[in-house]
Amino acid sequence: MPPMAEPRTRQFVTPEGVDLRLELAGVGERAAAFLLDLIILMLVLIAFTIAALFVLVGTGPAGGQAMAAIWLLGFFLLRNFYFTAFELGTRGATIGKRVLKMRVVARNGGRLSGHAVVARNAMRELEFFLPLSFFAYESSQGLADFATAGAGLLWSGVFVLFPFFNRDHMRVGDLIAGTWVARQPRRTLRAAVVERQAAPLYSFTDAQLGAYGEFELQKLEEVLRRGDELAMIVVARTIRTRIGWTGAQGDELPFLQAYYAALCTRLERNMLFGQRRRDKHAQG
Structure with missing residues (x-):
């Protein structure tokens, strides 16, 4: 042989x-x-x-x-x-x-x-x-x-x-x-038209959003602004592992955008009640 x-x-x-x-x-x-x-x-x-x-x-x-x-x-x-x-x-x-x-x-x-x-x-x-x-x-x-x-x-x-x-x-x-x-690491792609018409693909529990704070939110924003595909793959997999994500394993960019928006909303809402979390190590 x-x-x-x-x-x-x-x-x-x-x-x-x-x-x-x-x-x-x-x-x-x-x-x-x-x-x-x-x-x-x-x-x-x-x-x-x-x-x-x-x-x-x-x-x-x-x-x-x-x-x-x-x-x-x-x-x-x-x-x-x-x-x-x-x-x-x-x-x-x-x-x-x-x-x-x-x-x-x-x-x-x-x-x-x-x-x-x-x-x-x-x-x-x-x-x-x-x-x-x-x-x-x-x-x-x-x-x-x-x-x-x-x-x-x-x-x-x-x-x-x-x-x-x-x-x-x-x-x-x-x-x-x-x-x-x-x-280039493979990324799962979907039809953009289907995604726009469908219900939001990613939703997170309060516990999943509580895994990170303001510092991590800023870092996630930097990754999204740079648009580095390899960095997005790494960050998406890191977040999924930390929060125990078992949902759809789709394209990294929509996942990160959805998590960024949800985390931003949660942190801003908590700040209205005087609850500020600076990073993932702080209580909150």
Whole structure:
């Protein structure tokens, strides 16, 4: 019998103690997402180049040299800020990863930090863009001999093949930054029309609402404002566990919105009677 494929599900225990059991993205999925991002980068770069040509038309050789310098600088800034800016966002993913339902997460279960995102994307320069730029430059100068081409291919090959030789399919950048690229956790979706016409799906007892106070209400509001899907999944599961929720296990956003509204109403009503609860540890 052929050996069974290694499962790609990993424990992902958040600081709240919730295990999301994330499924890691495969090498093919990651390559496809990277290819989509490269296509987007090239389209933006082409548009930028055309705009710059219109500005520099008729300037002669000096303009051509300036154009080359601007193009190289623009390409450097674009490729670095594109990946970093999108992965620092609430979704932790570039456009290519979003299309393929993936995101970058911290392997320790915590929030994805800025220095981790910068580190993993800085390594992409060494893994891919630096040897590619060097090879392109040598080719333009007519100096690309067999040894130069071989060295560039060997350099890129070591990094390109690295994800195939570790069980978590990590790039060198992931290894250094302490990150995974995981498939987006599944969320249950419903028809919005049916939900609007139906009776409220979520209702809570006074005991369930009494599990939290004002501090937790503020934190829940921050999560809802950010719209981070992973954070909403974690918070929804944490609340369900704490209050012993046995009702519908639906989409996290409606559940959190319903609980936020109900908790807010309860806290405001109690304050009218002089009963204020600052957090879940206070009596109330």
